[in-house]
Amino acid sequence: MTTVAPDTGVGTLLRSWRERRRISQLELALRADSSARHISFIETGRSRPSEEMILRLAEHLGVPVRERNALLVVAGYAPRYAQTALDDPAFGALREGMQRLLQAYEPYPAIVVDGTYDVVAANRGMLVLAEGAAEHLLVPPVNAMRLTLHPRGLAPRIRNLREWRADLLDQMERQIALVRSAELRELYEEVAGYPVPEDSSPGPERSLPFALPLLIEHGGRTLSFVCSIATFNTPMDVTVSELAIETFLPADQATADHLHALSS
Structure with a gap:
C-alpha cells in the first residue's frame, strides 16, 4: 500500500517525480503540451491541477499506476484505476x-x-x-x-x-x-x-x-x-x-x- 504524508500536496509530489526523472520544468511542459510557468505554479501550490492534467503529467513522468491514484487522492480527486483481485x-x-x-x-x-x-x-x-x-x-x-x-x-x-x-x-x-x-x-x-x-x-x-x-x-x-x-x-x-x-x-x-x- 502506498502511504502519503497528509500535509504533502500534489505539487510537491509531482516535483519529486520530476526531479527523480531528472526532467526540467520546461521539458515536462513541452511533453505535456503546457508551459513551464504553469508547471511551476502547480509544483508550488499556486495552481490546482485538473484531474486530466495530473494524469497527463504522471504519464510523461512514468509514474506507476498505483502512485497515479495516490496523486489524484492527494489532489482531492477519486482514484482512476481499480485494484482488482487476480482471482476475480x-x-x-x-x-x-x-x-x-x-x-x-x-x-x-x-x-x-x-x-x-x-x-x-x-x-x-x-x-x-x-x-x-x-x-x-x-x-x-x-x-x-x-x-x-x-x-x-x-x-x-x-x-x-x-x-x-x-x-x-x-x-x-x-x-x-x-x-x-x-x-x-x-x-x-x-x-x-x-x-x-x-x-x-x-x-x-x-x-x-x-x-x-x-x-x-x-x-x-x-x-x-x-x-x-x-x-x-x-x-x-x-x-x-x-x-x-x-x-x-x-x-x-x-x-x-x-x-x-x-x-x-
Missing part, C-alpha cells in the same frame, strides 16, 4: 492466457510474480530451480526473492550467488524507489539480511557477453540461465500493472539438453 472472474481470460504462456515455455522455467514478488503462477520447469528448497519456503504464497536468497532456499545451489544476489537487491531498490511500499521495504530488509556463505563465488564461473547468467547446480551439473522480465503494456488496473512474467532462457546447449531430458 473478470480476470479469467488474463489468468488463462498467462497459464498458456507458462506452459508453452516448458521445459524452461517461467513464473508470474506480483508487486511484492509473490508467485501467482508457475510452470513445471520451475521445479528444477526449486528442487531441494525448505518446505516452508514453498508454502503458498511463495515469494520469489525469499525462495531465491534464503539459506535454505536456492542460495546454496547458486554458483554465482554474490553477483546474482547483488543484482536482485538492486532490482528491489529500484522498485522501492518507484512504489514506496512498506511491505516491499520489509521484504528487502529481510532478504538483504540473509547470510552469504564465505565460500560463495565472487563471480560467475561462466560469463556471457550480453547478460549476467544465473548459474545453479542441479543433478551434479551447473545449469546456466539468462532471465527476462515482461510486463503488461498500458495497464488500466493496479494489480495488472504490477504483474511481471519472468522467464529463464537456457544460456547454453547443455542446459537446454538437460531440461529436455528431464521433461521426457
